[in-house]
Amino acid sequence: MSLATALKSGDVTLLPGKRDEDWKWTDLRGLLRVLPAASPASDAALPLGPFGDLGEVEIALVNGRLRGDPAALILAAGQSRVLRLRFVSTAEGSHAAHISIELGEGAALTLLESYEGLADGYVADAGLEITLAKGARLERVVVAADAEGAVSVSSTVVILAPEARFAQTLLTDGARRQRIETRIAHPGALAEVRLDGAYLLAGKRHADLTTVVEHQGVDGTTSQLTKGVVRDQSRGVFQGRIVVEEGADRTDARMRHNALILSDKAEIDAKPELLIFADDVQCAHGNTIGALDEEALFYMRQRGLPETEARALLIEAFVGQVIERIDHEPARDLALAWAADRLRA
Amino acid sequence: MLHIENLRAEVDGKEILKGLSLDVPAGEVHAIMGPNGAGKSTLSYVLTGRQGYEVTGGTATLDGEDLLALDPNQRAAKGVFLSFQYPLEIPGVPALTFIRTAMNAQRKARGEAEITAPAFLKLAREHAAALKIDFEMLKRALNVGFSGGEKKRMEIFQMAMLAPRFLILDETDSGLDIDALKIVSEGVNAMRAPDRSMLVITHYQRLLDYIKPDKVHVLSAGRIVATGGPDLALELEREGYDKYARAA
Ligand SMILES: Nc1ncnc2c1ncn2[C@@H]1O[C@H](COP(=O)(O)OP(=O)(O)OP(=O)(O)O)[C@@H](O)[C@H]1O
Ligand SMILES: [Mg+2]
Numbered sequence: 001m002s003l004a005t006a007l008k009s010g011d012v013t014l015l016p017g018k019r020d021e022d023w024k025w026t027d028l029r030g031l032l033r034v035l036p037a038a039s040p041a042s043d044a045a046l047p048l049g050p051f052g053d054l055g056e057v058e059i060a061l062v063n064g065r066l067r068g069d070p071a072a073l074i075l076a077a078g079q080s081r082v083l084r085l086r087f088v089s090t091a092e093g094s095h096a097a098h099i100s101i102e103l104g105e106g107a108a109l110t111l112l113e114s115y116e117g118l119a120d121g122y123v124a125d126a127g128l129e130i131t132l133a134k135g136a137r138l139e140r141v142v143v144a145a146d147a148e149g150a151v152s153v154s155s156t157v158v159i160l161a162p163e164a165r166f167a168q169t170l171l172t173d174g175a176r177r178q179r180i181e182t183r184i185a186h187p188g189a190l191a192e193v194r195l196d197g198a199y200l201l202a203g204k205r206h207a208d209l210t211t212v213v214e215h216q217g218v219d220g221t222t223s224q225l226t227k228g229v230v231r232d233q234s235r236g237v238f239q240g241r242i243v244v245e246e247g248a249d250r251t252d253a254r255m256r257h258n259a260l261i262l263s264d265k266a267e268i269d270a271k272p273e274l275l276i277f278a279d280d281v282q283c284a285h286g287n288t289i290g291a292l293d294e295e296a297l298f299y300m301r302q303r304g305l306p307e308t309e310a311r312a313l314l315i316e317a318f319v320g321q322v323i324e325r326i327d328h329e330p331a332r333d334l335a336l337a338w339a340a341d342r343l344r345a
Numbered sequence: 346m347l348h349i350e351n352l353r354a355e356v357d358g359k360e361i362l363k364g365l366s367l368d369v370p371a372g373e374v375h376a377i378m379g380p381n382g383a384g385k386s387t388l389s390y391v392l393t394g395r396q397g398y399e400v401t402g403g404t405a406t407l408d409g410e411d412l413l414a415l416d417p418n419q420r421a422a423k424g425v426f427l428s429f430q431y432p433l434e435i436p437g438v439p440a441l442t443f444i445r446t447a448m449n450a451q452r453k454a455r456g457e458a459e460i461t462a463p464a465f466l467k468l469a470r471e472h473a474a475a476l477k478i479d480f481e482m483l484k485r486a487l488n489v490g491f492s493g494g495e496k497k498r499m500e501i502f503q504m505a506m507l508a509p510r511f512l513i514l515d516e517t518d519s520g521l522d523i524d525a526l527k528i529v530s531e532g533v534n535a536m537r538a539p540d541r542s543m544l545v546i547t548h549y550q551r552l553l554d555y556i557k558p559d560k561v562h563v564l565s566a567g568r569i570v571a572t573g574g575p576d577l578a579l580e581l582e583r584e585g586y587d588k589y590a591r592a593a
Contacts, residue, residue, distance in 0.1 A: 302395075
């Protein structure tokens with residue numbers, strides 16, 4: 001059951017929906033009665049995306065069709081690179097894309113990935129497969145700027161070798177229905193994962209951040225921080241699962257999800273899970289969902305800040321705690337600006 | 346400067362201030378003492394416009410201007426500053442960023458130009474040094490993880506930076522060690538000026554040894570029930586509030 005298989009076969013009954021435990025809050029089956037026809041090809045030039053011209057190489061998937069040399073997605077041992085990967089939708093209809101990224105031993109990649117809705121009402125699927133060899137490092141910063149009427153699913157599978165480091169920050173403002181999923185096979189063995197995200201939703205937008213990390217060996221760390229801000233009638237979904245398999249001792253795994261609900265019609269569904277089958281582990285998770293702290297707001301106003309400014313400052317600081325964990329400084333600045341735009345809109 | 350007449354206010358439908366009258370002329374420092382639950386913090390919140398504190402009667406004016414009609418931030422821009430009994434934590438916002446944002450918001454409200462970054466930093470370094478605040482602490486999120494005493498010191502630092510005209514200190518001495526009490530008091534005394542007044546809420550005479558008040562008021566059961574000179578504080582310290590509780 002996936003959007004990709006449904007699109008390939010044209011069979012709507014293959015769409016994931018309410019009856020699938022993992023998809024109960026992001027029902028595609030109930031939403032799409034028919035699958036739209038394939039989107040047309042496009043050879044129009046693309047405007048700059050959320051990451052501008054940062055980095056050395058750009059690969060784009062425009063309505064599912066590749067532009068650029070995919071060889072750039074394969075890094076030989078010791079190579080390093082900053083790369084933009086853009087999933088762009090310029091027309092209605094449906095499209096799917098699949099990408100593989102491989103890092104050889106000790107290679108380093110900064111992946112600046114964006115989802116850009118230049119048209120509305122499309123149905124898009126993206127699949128990524130990321131493999132890191134021993135000691136490789138990848139920082140993935142994702143800005144998902146899908147269109148308001150879009151249905152968009154992105155699923156990534158990450159396979160790590162010992163001593164690899166995978167760091168991810170997802171920023172999204174949702175879509176009509178949007179799901180961004182990350183599944184990580186974690187070997188332990190001094191490999192490190194940072195798995196962050198922020199959803200900033202307004203209107204009737206929906207975003208679902210789903211993650212699964214499977215710790216399969218000793219001495220692995222995972223640090224996960226997700227923040228959400230929902231306004232109007234929007235809906236945020238966070239499903240985070242960390243599994244520590246039997247024998248994966250000395251795993252250090254921490255998961256936090258903190259969200260702000262700024263209107264009574266907005267909704268958040270959160271399911272943080274730690275499934276631990278090993279004995280000697282350090283694991284913790286925290287989950288808070290609440291309104292802005294009114295007492296803090298009064299304090300700020302007593303110091304002279306007008307209410308709207310006080311609110312904006314609190315919210316931006318709240319989301320900023322995710323963004324400041326981005327290592328790549330120019331990407332961090334762009335991410336901050338993107339988030340500030342969404343929050344002040 | 347501050348003129349309060351027959352002020353009545355309730356919280357959650359319960360009347361806390363029951364016809365409170367008080368005058369603090371320009372340049373003077375007045376102390377307010379009174380038993381727990383008398384309404385001292387309530388008075389400070391009513392004067393600063395906290396939500397949920399409903400004024401049901403009376404007036405409060407600053408230099409003739411109706412304070413009660415203004416938003417909390419407008420009152421701040423007019424120069425009203427409250428040093429909180431329990432300062433709030435502002436996660437993710439460095440103290441310096443917060444104070445600069447507040448200062449510029451006040452300036453904007455008064456139609457003044459923003460302070461430049463170098464001028465702001467210079468001012469911050471001076472006041473931090475005077476209050477023996479480690480400058481590094483000002484880069485941390487405001488009050489997050491600060492000790493009780495550090496939070497109080499940070500209140501006085503903000504006060505020094507923002508240079509308000511009317512200062513309300515709500516139990517600023519509680520939580521301060523002996524040295525900190527002295528430093529903070531010196532900071533407060535340095536702000537004494539002919540066009541600036543202070544209302545100092547405290548339970549302890551000791552603070553008033555450092556910050557010498559022109560007058561001392563007893564607030565009991567929502568009203569000012571006695572007013573005197575600095576000697577009144579000494580008397581209260583000896584005899585407690587018994588006699589005023591009965592009077593109230
Ligand atoms: N939300 C509320 N609902 C009902 N009563 C309240 C509420 N908030 C405060 N009060 C009451 O108002 C009264 C005055 O409280 P206030 O905090 O002003 O006292 P205070 O004089 O500052 O005391 P302290 O010396 O202990 O600081 C107390 O009896 C308190 O219980
Ligand atoms: Mg009090």
